[in-house]
Amino acid sequence: MKKFALSALFVASVLAAPAVAKDPTAPKAATSVKAGSTYKVQPQLSTLGWVGKKVTGQHSGTIQFKSGDVEVKGNQITGGTFLVDMNSLKVVDITDADTNGKLMGHLRSDDFFSIEKNPTATFKITKVTSIKGAAADANNATITGNLTIKGITKPVTFPAKMGVKNGAAAASGTAVIDRTQFDIKYGSKSFFESIGDKAIDNEFTMSFNVIAKQ
Template identity: 90%
Template structure:
């Protein structure tokens, strides 16, 4: 029988958030462009391994009559670190781990899960993983200590379709740990997920589902 371990999910998110916060308390990645440049020898980026058990990925999908939210798990990944800055990375998401956490009734939860796994949405049986590859990280000048300090751009692949995405995030490196947190807004229709979209079904009325959904992440990688 389908069951939800909601307290465990919340505990994992809380622990991950605390760990990310401790790393991101380090100085922002952006450097003062007017500061004198020291003569240094460039080193190859170091590779940090994503820690799936310490990282979290949450999703929220909205519709006219409300919204649903849940979690997905990172499967693996590598983060490139140059000195005290994150410069790149590749992340593999286990789509088979997708869960709905806001519906407590097992039967209703199972029906929504089945629909999200179907070809109407993520075609998980055919596409068990999704990937994100960082192509560029641009520091946000003048970012406050507690605010997002970088714009992350990259290539997101869902259902075998790859599209460019970008979003603000707070990133940092401290004591052999790289961390990133933030929220990305994704247009699902770019990945051939059109079910319930008013962009393709104009007469759908109050059964419409927003094209955009959000992914909130706390990522921890270790040297």
Template identity: 75%
Template sequence: MKKIILPALLAVTLLAAPVLADTPAARTTTASSKAADKTYKLQQQLSKLGWVGKKVTGQHNGSVEFKEGSVLVRGNQIVGGMFTVDMNTLKVEDIKDAETNGKLMGHLRSDDFFSIDKNPTSTFKITKVTPIKADAAGNNATITGDLTIKGITNPVTFPAKVGVKGGLASASGTANIDRTKFDIKYGSKSFFESIGDKAIMDEFAMSFNVIAKAEPAGNASAKAAK
């Protein structure tokens, strides 16, 4: 009887070996060798947003501030991010006369433009970062993401200079945004052909300089435990 049982046990062990070798526990080394995603916190005081809007007879420029944000980093590459902009911080910087500045600001806050009382924030979510050969401006990536203004979301794509070094992630560049896709049609020649020299260009430029910082391991672990 023992002569039958022992060979049988040996056969079962040998047959089970390949199955055990392919279990998740056996693949831990391979899986853990892949770089884990890390979240870097936006540094609001160091990060800037600027805008330029053009019309037939000239242009205006100003700024707006981030409310909060984060950048997702894998290894030494930016792979994602989420940002919220406080539209109540919108400013016009080229008009120095207080009364004229106030009139333009009131118009920009109205439903003709950003409807700020109804939509106090705008957001941008990075969905893809594609490395490219650096151009003359130093842009080394193409960023694609979902931009939400006035509660309307559209995909946008633009070049940027990105990098991760010494616990800091950075991205800078300029995105050209078609305002009409966000129901901002005031003064657009695309919708009002007879507007003449009062026309405002459909696209406005949004320049950005984003700095995000990796949190100390202790802080990240504490947040994960909550």
């Protein structure tokens, strides 16, 4: 919990800056913009959490970034590539060791993420668009990019709060992901209509706090 608290404080300090990627169609400012630079993702400062829901409840957990680069131009985040270590996947809401282990084994299997065959997942930003009139404490950008899970790549779009300050770039938000697009169909009513109360939602959420430094 200490790591999550420190990460949240660091993210908050960076996101207090009003810097987001601007709409490319907007008029350019009179001041010159510095050449783009690459910031390195700091896995030890960044967090990634997941929640999956089913008819009878839900489960939650964490997973870790392995590495990544964030593209910054001036005080704007313009792109990035992120590598996630699938072997770091954990379930945090089940305290019983045996039950936790069984769910972990299932999530690692071919029914879900095929982690032995696919030890990493990736996300590459393809577009960042500012949200006009966003409040200081609200999401200020929309991120679009290509997500690769189990070797399958699909486009995803989600809102985020982004900022650049004092040599650090930060982004936080929640993405909603349709697992069936990545051939994760186990327990889906879209493919098994008679599954009843054993059904698992097609969508799961990923909440992220990413810190990158020069």
